[in-house]
Amino acid sequence: xxxxxxxxxxxxxxxxxxxxxxxxxxxxxxxxxxxxxxxxxxxxxxxxxxxxxxxxxxxxxxxxxxxxxxxxxxxxxxxxxxxxxxxxxxxxxxxxxxxxxxxxxxxxxxxxxxxxxxxxxxxxxxxxxxxxxxxxxxxxxxxxxxxxxxxxxxxxxxxxxxxxxxxxxxxxxxxxxxxxxxxxxxxxxxxxxxxxxxxxxxxxxxxxxxxxxxxxxxxxxxxxxxxxxxxxxxxxxxxxxxxxxxxxxxxxxxxxxxxxxxxxxxxxxxxxxxxxxxxxxxxxxxxxxxxxxxxxxxxxxxxxxxxxxxxxxxxxxxxxxxxxxxxxxxxxxxxxxxxxxxxxxxxxxxxxxxxxxxxxxxxxxxx
Numbered sequence: 227x228x229x230x231x232x233x234x235x236x237x238x239x240x241x242x243x244x245x246x247x248x249x250x251x252x253x254x255x256x257x258x259x260x261x262x263x264x265x266x267x268x269x270x271x272x273x274x275x276x277x278x279x280x281x282x283x284x285x286x287x288x289x290x291x292x293x294x295x296x297x298x299x300x301x302x303x304x305x306x307x308x309x310x311x312x313x314x315x316x317x318x319x320x321x322x323x324x325x326x327x328x329x330x331x332x333x334x335x336x337x338x339x340x341x342x343x344x345x346x347x348x349x350x351x352x353x354x355x356x357x358x359x360x361x362x363x364x365x366x367x368x369x370x371x372x373x374x375x376x377x378x379x380x381x382x383x384x385x386x387x388x389x390x391x392x393x394x395x396x397x398x399x400x401x402x403x404x405x406x407x408x409x410x411x412x413x414x415x416x417x418x419x420x421x422x423x424x425x426x427x428x429x430x431x432x433x434x435x436x437x438x439x440x441x442x443x444x445x446x447x448x449x450x451x452x453x454x455x456x457x458x459x460x461x462x463x464x465x466x467x468x469x470x471x472x473x474x475x476x477x478x479x480x481x482x483x484x485x486x487x488x489x490x491x492x493x494x495x496x497x498x499x500x501x502x503x504x505x506x507x508x509x510x511x512x513x514x515x516x517x518x519x520x521x522x523x524x525x526x527x528x529x530x531x532x533x534x535x536x537x538x539x540x541x542x543x544x545x546x547x548x549x550x551x552x553x554x555x556x557x558x559x560x561x562x563x564x565x566x567x568x569x570x571x572x573x574x575x576x577x578x579x580x581x582x583x584x585x586x587x588x589x590x591x592x593x
């Protein structure tokens with residue numbers, strides 16, 4: 227409901243905020259530690275370690291800058307927490323009821339849509355459509371929880387017509403994840419504007435951050451916004467670098483693809499297995515079970531339904547005699563070959579045959 231023409235709800239809201247600020251100045255909340263970003267660092271470090279162990283250079287190349295960015299964000303958050311602790315020692319002038327009421331009324335001049343939900347204790351404004359690098363992210367609603375004023379980041383940023391990237395459903399803006407804004411360098415100005423009750427300035431600062439793109443502090447780069455995500459490592463994959471598992475049709479990046487040594491199909495980590503004999507990647511369809519030890523081996527390692535180890539030690543292989551002639555005794559090789567006489571000539575041969583052939587000028591010698 228829009229209360230632009232009614233002053234009473236704004237006065238009621240101003241009085242509620244005045245009590246919130248009184249409570250805040252009496253019992254300020256200690257800053258929350260950046261546990262979420264620490265968990266992100268641990269997750270990326272675990273993925274990078276696995277990629278190193280499995281020798282995936284492409285995955286390592288993608289994970290290193292992400293881990294570096296997460297570490298920088300963690301360090302920045304730790305620095306902001308230290309600044310919050312120091313700021314609690316400063317004395318700020320508590321906002322008056324008149325100031326709070328005027329700030330609420332001024333929102334009507336700055337934003338076209340201002341909504342007060344008294345039952346939910348929220349005050350919301352709507353931005354115009356946010357377009358970054360030719361990608362329309364749609365309008366956003368900045369929703370301030372009135373009963374959380376004085377706590378750390380008491381507001382959320384909701385996409386009303388989200389254009390989510392294919393690789394992350396919880397990101398609706400390069401600086402918005404799970405409806406939480408990465409404030410970056412705007413954190414201190416935002417905190418001061420809320421502490422001093424300058425609500426109009428607070429909403430304008432959030433709007434300005436949404437209209438600004440900083441690749442160094444983005445949850446996801448705009449270059450990867452329309453890219454899909456790898457099913458194995460979860461990283462963004464451009465259209466030209468996408469692969470598909472032949473078994474489950476899941477999308478893969480170049481660093482996570484596996485190839486079956488038997489059929490050469492592209493596989494993901496869930497659909498690939500390892501031959502117990504050669505330790506090569508293969509698919510389940512190309513594995514066979516050894517009849518002796520039941521190991522799973524690929525077709526290239528199987529011999530007569532046995533794995534290489536069982537085949538080598540099988541009785542049939544050890545008892546098999548070579549197919550060759552009987553060996554010749556060594557003493558036989560030393561004896562000269564036996565002489566076989568020429569059979570005698572038949573009696574029909576002429577007795578007067580010449581012993582030597584006669585030639586011209588020579589007389590025949592009778593036998």
